[in-house]
Amino acid sequence: MDDDFNMSMRKFLKQVGVTSQQAIEEAMRKAGPAAGKSFDAKVVLTVEGLDVNHVVTGTIKGNAA
Numbered sequence: 001m002d003d004d005f006n007m008s009m010r011k012f013l014k015q016v017g018v019t020s021q022q023a024i025e026e027a028m029r030k031a032g033p034a035a036g037k038s039f040d041a042k043v044v045l046t047v048e049g050l051d052v053n054h055v056v057t058g059t060i061k062g063n064a065a
Contacts, residue, residue, distance in 0.1 A: 024041075028063070039062065042056070042057045043056045043057075
């Protein structure tokens with residue numbers, strides 16, 4: 001793969017990571033005391049024009065306040 005591809009992919013993945021973290025943190029703040037539990041999380045990645053359907057699942061542990 002060439003440098004332009006690598007740079008555009010890294011830029012996209014960085015944007016996904018940063019904006020996703022911000023969205024989760026905001027939701028945790030809004031949840032208040034309910035944010036003390038664990039939450040199942042899922043990300044679905046699709047790429048139009050390519051046969052890509054990638055799913056990542058995990059658990060996000062809340063604040064133990």
